[in-house]
Amino acid sequence: MKNATVKKAALLILLIMMVMGIAYPTLAPFQPDDFSSPALLPPGGKHLLGTNKMGQDIFSALLAGFRVTISIALIVSFCSTLIGTVLAISCAFYRRWMDRFIMSVTEIFIIVPEIIVIMLFAAFAGPRVADVVMVMIFFSWSRITRILRGKAMVIINQDTLQYTLLLKGNLFDVGRKMWPYLYPAVATLFIQQCGRAAVYEATLSFLGIGDPALKSWGRTIKAALDYEGIFWGHTYLWWLLPPILCLILFVLALALLTFDFDESGERSD
């Protein structure tokens, strides 16, 4: 397998998924919360993947998931990457107590897994999507900060940066000069963070945290698992399996995009 081929394939998958997310209202045969059809239909006819317990079209819910899950992933990833980058540059710029303070905060999140913290505080927050997204953003910048800080500490020794510091440049100036060197790492981390955010969202939905009316893949998985008869007969094949596969495909495509087959392939939590 060639490195470039894999990346192109991953990019293509992601593009298709994003287009489906954008075009979902025209693609979906039904409104995802329209419950006028008979309940628990098997696939076939008008319902490509059958209907759920409430008589809603599963295929439409799956399509809605493209939009909901991907946009949540993008928002959370963008904001937490932004926070992480700013904090990392601050670490390199202010050094001393600022650096030590930010680093000791990130250390907490290495020791107590992020998802546990996110889950517990999302449970305390209100059930609106915005609240849950805020909690996810607030608790997921630590990894980005840690990795970028290491890079920023090296980059700041470059001549251009030292010159900026000599001219008494402020945090913003230093950040702007640092950006071209920092950019590749930021881009990689942003992509990885998208995958993480999608998984966090699915995990929270699966636990029943957040807006119950949201049509994300995680919610569809939860709805399927909440139905008592899901593992009897073959209902799980068209209700539970498709959202799981979509989620895995999305996360996997993101991982392949940043994965270097010639290098190690280590997970850096």
Next chain:
Amino acid sequence: MFFRSRPSLIWLCTVLGRNCMLLSILVILGFLLPRLIPGSPLSFSADQIDVLNAMLPEETFNRFTDYYAPEQPLIKQFAGYLRHLARGDWGYSFHYGLAVREIVMSRVSLTLFLSLTSIVISTLIAVSLGTYLALKGSEYLEKGLLTLLLVLQTIPVFLLAILCRMLFAHHLGWFPAFGAYPLGMTPADAGFALHFLRHAILPIAVLILNTVPPVAVLTRNVVQKIKREPYVEAAYYFGIREKIIWLYYILLNSFPEILGRLNITFLYAIAGALFVEIIFSYPGMGTLMKVAVEARDYPLIQGIFLVTSIYSIAINMLFELLSIKLYPRLTKMT
């Protein structure tokens, strides 16, 4: 002797001190955040408290106000929080109406069983697999296995658990689908141990599948790096037997670095155990957490957060101490 033990004593103190500091930050976080996040009952103002009063049974509500004393200033609340913690009083669960500590403690052992068993087994598998890949694996085998490991490690653990339950418990019917033992069975019954093991196989297997990839890849990378060290190449020139080189020159020298990074993976294995329990309805802390979250049982949620933090910090400390014990020279390097 004296000189050799002194630096490690100082090191011991810094390790203990740092972990204590982390624990105290977590305790403060556990106090502060529920009061800051909008929508939680602890951030309610006086008139919103009445809503809570209407929502909860009278006795539970009284216990809640007794325990948290939301009408007092924040400093006093914090003092009360610390006093309760010191006494081991974690409040009363809304949902169960019992003391949080008792409920949590009755569930901890099964979670410990799942996570520790899977940690031990997956370390053995992952370290041997990683070493094998680095030392003997052909290029194709290595690439194929690495891709497989990558795919496995990107699948979130709860989805992996659902997929495994679908395939092995329902489709093939090889293992029981849920619980830790058959309903209505007690440990006194004959054959309990066998049933218990059969129920544990699938959750543990999922946890192993989730923990092996990162550790195996890590081991492979470390071993591959050490393989190229000059002293290993020198050993080859001297004609030392290959097995001895592998064991004493490469593997033993890889352990400090593997050990230093292993604890992070294990901390994630704890979180994994909680989610796997939920899928298999395994009656440990994970299922308790799900009930607590669904019932918005805030005291119980906070109790689970505390226990998980303590467990994580204990594991972290154990690893730091272990690596000092095994490799005293590490203390002199940093």
